[in-house]
Amino acid sequence: MExxxxxxxxxxxxxxxxxxxxxxWLLAEPAKLDAIPAVGDLIGPFAGMxxxxxxxxxxxxxxxxxxxxxxxxxxxxxxxxxxVGYGLIIAFFxxxxxxxxxxxxxxxxxxxxxxxxxxxxxxxNLLTGFGGQISLGQGAFFAIGGYTxxxxxxxxxMPWGWSLLIAPLIAGVLGFLIGIPALxxxxxxxxxxxxxxxxxxxxxxxxxxxxxxxxxxxxxxxKLSVPFWQDNxxxxxxxxxxxxxxxxxxxxxxxxRGRFGRALIAIRDNETAASAMGVNVAxxxxxAFGIAGAFAGLAGALNGVVIQFVSPDQYSPLLxxxxxxxxxxxxxxxxxxxxxxxxxxxxxxxxxxxxxxxAPDAIQAIILIVVMxxxxxxxxxxxxxxxxYARSGLRLRKPGAGGTAVVETVVVVEREExxxxxxDGGGAA
Amino acid sequence: MTEFIQLVLAGTANGxxxxxxxxxxxxxxxxxxxxxxxxxxxxMFSTYICWSFLNAGMGYWVAVPLTLILAFAAGIAVQRxxxxxxxxxxxxxIVIVTLGLYLFFNSLALWIYSGVPKPFPLPTxxxxxxxxxxxxxxxxxxxxxxxxxxxLMAVLYVLFQRTKLGLGLRAAAAQPASSRLVGINVNWMLAxxxxxxxxxxxxxxxxxxxxxxxxxxxxxxxxxxSFASATLxxxxxxxxxxxxxxxxxxxxxxxxxxxxxxxxQLDIVLALxxxxxxxxxxxxxxxxxxxxxxx
Amino acid sequence: xxxxxxxxxxxxxxxxxxxxxxxxxxxxxxxxVALLGANGAGKTTTLRALLAEVRxxxxxxxxxxxxxxxxxxxxxxxxxVMVPEGRGTxxxxxxxxxxxxxxxxxxxxxxxxxxxxxxxxxxxVLGQRxxxxxxxxxxxxxxxxxxxxxxxxxxxxxxxxxxxxxxAPLIVQEIFGILTTINREEGVSMLLVEQxxxxxxxxxxxxxxxxTGRVALEGTAEQLAASDDVRRAYLGY
Ligand SMILES: Nc1ncnc2c1ncn2[C@@H]1O[C@H](COP(=O)(O)OP(=O)(O)O)[C@@H](O)[C@H]1O
Ligand SMILES: [Mg+2]
Numbered sequence: 001m002e003x004x005x006x007x008x009x010x011x012x013x014x015x016x017x018x019x020x021x022x023x024x025w026l027l028a029e030p031a032k033l034d035a036i037p038a039v040g041d042l043i044g045p046f047a048g049m050x051x052x053x054x055x056x057x058x059x060x061x062x063x064x065x066x067x068x069x070x071x072x073x074x075x076x077x078x079x080x081x082x083x084v085g086y087g088l089i090i091a092f093f094x095x096x097x098x099x100x101x102x103x104x105x106x107x108x109x110x111x112x113x114x115x116x117x118x119x120x121x122x123x124x125n126l127l128t129g130f131g132g133q134i135s136l137g138q139g140a141f142f143a144i145g146g147y148t149x150x151x152x153x154x155x156x157x158m159p160w161g162w163s164l165l166i167a168p169l170i171a172g173v174l175g176f177l178i179g180i181p182a183l184x185x186x187x188x189x190x191x192x193x194x195x196x197x198x199x200x201x202x203x204x205x206x207x208x209x210x211x212x213x214x215x216x217x218x219x220x221x222x223k224l225s226v227p228f229w230q231d232n233x234x235x236x237x238x239x240x241x242x243x244x245x246x247x248x249x250x251x252x253x254x255x256x257r258g259r260f261g262r263a264l265i266a267i268r269d270n271e272t273a274a275s276a277m278g279v280n281v282a283x284x285x286x287x288a289f290g291i292a293g294a295f296a297g298l299a300g301a302l303n304g305v306v307i308q309f310v311s312p313d314q315y316s317p318l319l320x321x322x323x324x325x326x327x328x329x330x331x332x333x334x335x336x337x338x339x340x341x342x343x344x345x346x347x348x349x350x351x352x353x354x355x356x357x358x359a360p361d362a363i364q365a366i367i368l369i370v371v372m373x374x375x376x377x378x379x380x381x382x383x384x385x386x387x388x389y390a391r392s393g394l395r396l397r398k399p400g401a402g403g404t405a406v407v408e409t410v411v412v413v414e415r416e417e418x419x420x421x422x423x424d425g426g427g428a429a
Numbered sequence: 430m431t432e433f434i435q436l437v438l439a440g441t442a443n444g445x446x447x448x449x450x451x452x453x454x455x456x457x458x459x460x461x462x463x464x465x466x467x468x469x470x471x472x473m474f475s476t477y478i479c480w481s482f483l484n485a486g487m488g489y490w491v492a493v494p495l496t497l498i499l500a501f502a503a504g505i506a507v508q509r510x511x512x513x514x515x516x517x518x519x520x521x522x523i524v525i526v527t528l529g530l531y532l533f534f535n536s537l538a539l540w541i542y543s544g545v546p547k548p549f550p551l552p553t554x555x556x557x558x559x560x561x562x563x564x565x566x567x568x569x570x571x572x573x574x575x576x577x578x579x580x581l582m583a584v585l586y587v588l589f590q591r592t593k594l595g596l597g598l599r600a601a602a603a604q605p606a607s608s609r610l611v612g613i614n615v616n617w618m619l620a621x622x623x624x625x626x627x628x629x630x631x632x633x634x635x636x637x638x639x640x641x642x643x644x645x646x647x648x649x650x651x652x653x654x655s656f657a658s659a660t661l662x663x664x665x666x667x668x669x670x671x672x673x674x675x676x677x678x679x680x681x682x683x684x685x686x687x688x689x690x691x692x693x694q695l696d697i698v699l700a701l702x703x704x705x706x707x708x709x710x711x712x713x714x715x716x717x718x719x720x721x722x723x724x
Numbered sequence: 725x726x727x728x729x730x731x732x733x734x735x736x737x738x739x740x741x742x743x744x745x746x747x748x749x750x751x752x753x754x755x756x757v758a759l760l761g762a763n764g765a766g767k768t769t770t771l772r773a774l775l776a777e778v779r780x781x782x783x784x785x786x787x788x789x790x791x792x793x794x795x796x797x798x799x800x801x802x803x804x805v806m807v808p809e810g811r812g813t814x815x816x817x818x819x820x821x822x823x824x825x826x827x828x829x830x831x832x833x834x835x836x837x838x839x840x841x842x843x844x845x846x847x848x849v850l851g852q853r854x855x856x857x858x859x860x861x862x863x864x865x866x867x868x869x870x871x872x873x874x875x876x877x878x879x880x881x882x883x884x885x886x887x888x889x890x891x892a893p894l895i896v897q898e899i900f901g902i903l904t905t906i907n908r909e910e911g912v913s914m915l916l917v918e919q920x921x922x923x924x925x926x927x928x929x930x931x932x933x934x935x936t937g938r939v940a941l942e943g944t945a946e947q948l949a950a951s952d953d954v955r956r957a958y959l960g961y
Binding site for chain 1 (some may be wrong): 462463464466510514515518520521522523524525526529530531532533535536537538539631649650653657658660692694695697698700701704705708709712
Binding site for chain 2 (some may be wrong): 777796797800805806808812813814815816817821824825826828829869873877948
């Protein structure tokens with residue numbers, strides 16, 4: 001299965017389109033657009049996002065240009081620079097309380113939830129992006145996390161901290177086991193089977209009301225004690241979530257870089273060949289399901305802790321779909337894409353819900369389709385591509401001079417597709 | 430026994446609707462190897478269109494055919510505009526695009542028609558009251574649904590098996606490369622397949638709307654049951670989809686009544702069990718020929 | 725003799741990957757031309773390029789008219805028809821349905837019926853199996869079906885891709901016999917891709933030898949059969 005397809009930047013028409021759309025939005029008076037009902041409402045968010053994206057892309061190009069002297073020193077410098085980048089991202093999240101008020105629509109609580117989304121999405125990226133296993137059922141594991149907390153709290157007065165350990169364990173083991181039937185399913189069938197998993201969560205939770213509290217759910221308001229910052233729960237939960245997320249990201253990045261990641265990618269790209277090479281396909285797939293499940297379980301428990309309320313309707317199938325959508329928009333075959341996906345899933349609905357109750361989903365649907373046509377590797381993939389293009393375009397005056405040469409000289413990074421590209425180049429030569 | 434027969438009658442009527450939507454899924458899967466996650470929502474939206482016509486004073490027997498034509502055109506448009514560009518893309522991309530369809534139509538319906546359930550009438554000429562035969566009550570509308578399904582099957586049979594267009598449709602679905610070489614416009618055939626599927630789905634929506642309430646999520650559960658039906662019947666077999674649908678309708682009706690644990694709330698679990706069981710035991714389904722795996 | 729097909733500087737690529745690097749070739753009206761070459765030389769791709777099935781550049785004239793921008797479907801309508809490598813049988817369809825599919829671009833019902841019977845005349849074995857699932861037939865029968873299917877569209881130019889592949893010598897002989905009959909009696913021109921150079925050079929009047937997407941050698945069939953290079957590399961004697 002050709003899961004990740006290489007794309008040729010030069011043949012894509014969308015970049016100028018984004019730039020133009022963004023500039024139009026920046027220059028035009030938004031009030032004028034508002035005169036058109038509904039359309040005006042919709043154009044705002046779209047153009048806003050396009051503007052944001054094109055600004056970031058332009059920034060990427062400028063950065064690639066300015067940093068040229070450093071980057072040209074070789075791969076080591078490039079790696080060091082990447083660490084600087086990670087440092088900046090971590091610093092951004094670490095200093096959140098300083099400026100969260102200044103960011104429109106943001107609050108500590110919302111940022112916390114966004115980070116929980118990121119945790120789920122990182123798991124999905126491993127499973128779907130690198131492992132090639134489409135899952136529309138991550139909401140089920142998220143629910144397991146939430147209910148581990150809620151049932152523990154209700155039945156045994158379990159301190160909530162325990163749930164952060166137990167939930168990923170249960171969800172992980174369940175994910176691992178669900179990986180067994182999943183071995184038999186391919187592509188859309190797997191999506192279908194996992195979707196039906198997601199669909200059963202709400203009715204099951206309603207059915208077992210002795211444990212789950214049924215439709216009313218389990219409320220824990222004011223009953224979860226924290227060791228410090230009692231007067232600022234939001235901050236406490238934010239840092240706790242962020243630290244755990246950092247852990248998850250480091251773990252995921254290491255898994256991806258190591259033997260596990262290589263095996264997954266091999267399975268994704270050619271299962272038969274991988275298995276012929278001695279990769280234990282079943283074990284790796286199940287492990288991927290387990291890890292993704294554990295991450296989702298952890299996030300679900302964290303979410304329950306932060307919201308302090310767990311009820312069946314929080315875990316509708318739409319939640320699972322949103323996770324996958326976030327992963328895809330961020331960039332499913334990347335680790336960093338999860339950051340973008342999480343922020344997207346938290347804030348785009350939040351911003352657009354003011355237009356109309358159903359605007360978030362409508363807008364997501366349109367963005368989703370547009371992203372699929374224009375940036376098959378999501379926003380993170382798009383930015384990497386931009387970076388790569390800026391680097392090679394700025395270095396080799398004529399990019400057309402030799403397709404293989406460009407690929408050979410650019411050592412990239414996040415997407416494993418490089419391997420594939422090289423094969424092509426080698427074959428043609 | 431009376432109750433059992435009663436349940437079977439109701440289950441079969443519901444099953445016909447699952448079968449119709451499953452038929453839509455299968456028509457598309459057969460020709461393009463896509464499972465259209467947006468199928469149910471497209472059907473739901475068509476039903477709303479029909480409701481608008483009815484609401485504007487149009488008669489049932491005008492509004493329904495008109496809606497079917499519009500749904501057919503919309504199906505073609507969706508394939509030409511949205512699906513074709515990603516036809517050869519990785520599976521994930523295609524799944525995501527059809528999920529986009531799901532989200533789009535779902536939210537659009539909510540936006541335009543709000544979440545308040547709308548009343549949807551029985552077809553003009555169909556009585557509300559039931560007939561009593563011995564101890565058993567027969568609901569005329571159930572018979573109507575059954576008759577519609579049989580008619581549609583007959584029409585599709587003639588179309589696919591007895592006409593040149595049908596030959597082209599089947600060939601394009603089975604062997605697109607060879608079809609191109611004999612001069613069949615494969616792209617159009619695939620688009621037509623989407624059109625027919627959309628119309629079949631719309632029919633499922635309009636038939637079930639009088640029974641369940643018309644609201645933006647009303648096709649979501651039906652879609653899952655239809656997935657189960659198509660899986661059971663075999664994703665590449667149109668008759669299988671219909672038989673699977675009737676089977677699932679009965680499994681749900683009887684299971685909900687006779688399995689204590691299931692009740693009325695967990696009928697969806699039955700669908701899940703069927704899907705997983707079929708995929709594990711006989712991935713091709715009852716009537717399917719192909720192996721599930723797409724090589 | 726004028727040419728039914730004439731290609732100049734024909735190039736073709738799969739995606740970004742060029743495979744054919746500028747081929748000149750011509751098929752005379754009512755003639756049989758052989759296209760030879762080792763595996764992977766680009767023979768199939770050349771045929772697919774002529775039928776606009778891959779990305780193609782160059783100047784191709786069919787019956788004196790440029791066919792740039794025409795789709796596969798248009799070309800089939802115009803009488804340029806391929807018998808694909810691997811036969812392209814509609815496996816789940818009956819033999820008769822396969823023939824009907826071959827005539828998909830035609831509208832004359834009676835003519836189609838008559839042609840089906842004519843095909844059963846050329847290939848009696850197909851007539852015996854008209855209601856049988858085509859996929860269940862032997863390789864040779866499927867090859868005959870593929871040729872009959874192509875003929876059903878009343879082609880003026882047949883592009884045949886390795887019709888002898890995987891068949892027993894006797895069957896191959898039969899098939900080549902029918903091909904020459906059809907060429908002689910119905911005046912169908914043929915561009916014949918073959919690995920079995922001996923046989924191809926026997927029926928063809930002119931031949932091209934492809935090597936990695938370029939014409940390495942061309943000439944009349946006799947010239948090529950006599951060429952030491954060809955003998956050593958492709959004929960094996
Ligand atoms: N679908 C395809 N995609 C990419 N490359 C292809 C494809 N088909 C063939 N090729 C390549 O094109 C070249 C010529 O192939 P082909 O025309 O099939 O050769 P021949 O028919 O002479 O054996 C080969 O190198 C082959 O690998
Ligand atoms: Mg070949």
